[in-house]
Amino acid sequence: MRNTVKEFKPKFKVGDRVYDKKYGFGTVKQVNPADRDYPYDIHYEDGTMIWYKARGVVPASKAKLL
Helix, strand or coil: CCCCCCCCCCCCCCCCEEEECCCEEEEEEEECCCCCCCCEEEEECCCCEEEECCCCCEEHHHCCCC
16 A cells, blocks of 8 residues: 655755745744644744745745835
């Protein structure tokens, strides 16, 4: 029988700079591959600190600012 559980491959690593439309720029502080629901701890420049999936988050170098 095949194992159907996909291995979690993080798209960000600790120290990566990221951008989110809602929160702005931030830094990945922790990655927990064992927690598939909330694998990233990101601290944003506005003071927001959040564990989440980071959907819609892109590397800061790829951010398209208006």
